[in-house]
Amino acid sequence: MRGRRHDQRGVSVTTMVSTMMPAFVVACGLAVDGAAQASAARQASVIAAQAARTGEDASAPTRLTGGSGAEEALAAARRALADRGSDGRVSIEQGRLHVRVDETVGTVFLGIIGVRNLHAHADAWAELTNG
Numbered sequence: 108m109r110g111r112r113h114d115q116r117g118v119s120v121t122t123m124v125s126t127m128m129p130a131f132v133v134a135c136g137l138a139v140d141g142a143a144q145a146s147a148a149r150q151a152s153v154i155a156a157q158a159a160r161t162g163e164d165a166s167a168p169t170r171l172t173g174g175s176g177a178e179e180a181l182a183a184a185r186r187a188l189a190d191r192g193s194d195g196r197v198s199i200e201q202g203r204l205h206v207r208v209d210e211t212v213g214t215v216f217l218g219i220i221g222v223r224n225l226h227a228h229a230d231a232w233a234e235l236t237n238g
Contacts, residue, residue, distance in 0.1 A: 122232065136216030140225060147210040148227035155208040155231035158187035162197070162204045163233035170237045180204045180235055204233040 163184030166176025177199045184197040184206050195208040210227045217225075 132216060132219055136214065136219070136222075140212075140217045143212045143215070144225040144227055147212045147225070148163070148229060149211040151208040151227050151229035152191075152231070154188070154191050154193050155229045156207045157191075158184040158197070158199045158206045158208070159204055159231040159233040160171075161187040162206070163235065166204075166235055170235065173237060175237075176235055177204075180233070199235070202235055204235055206231045206233075 135238055147193050156194055162180035162184030166180035169176035181199065181204070185203060188195045188197070188206070188208065193210070195206060197207075198205050207228060207230050211224050212227070213224055214222055
């Protein structure tokens with residue numbers, strides 16, 4: 108009888124798969140979670156623009172009578188953010204209403220490598236000029 112030789116076919120494939128799998132998971136994570144972050148950035152942009160427009164509209168009557176309308180603009184923009192449940196900052200800078208919205212989304216794939224959340228933000232401005 109001849110001695111059996113150990114069959115090593117498939118060992119190199121297993122090694123290749125085990126080294127390529129983490130790279131594949133990270134690539135999927137970048138695609139899926141990156142798309143979620145881009146979506147959050149778009150949503151933040153829409154919310155910021157809406158809050159800035161709301162603030163500008165609320166201040167219009169005061170501005171038409173010669174006032175600055177800054178307090179009305181700030182209050183209305185803050186209400187608009189609160190109504191949407193969004194985190195953000197509202198300020199007046201050089202006669203312009205500035206709204207910054209911050210969004211956070213949880214990850215699906217990147218949590219495997221320790222990245223639990225991705226952040227996005229957007230800014231919008233509205234001119235507060237007397238007309």
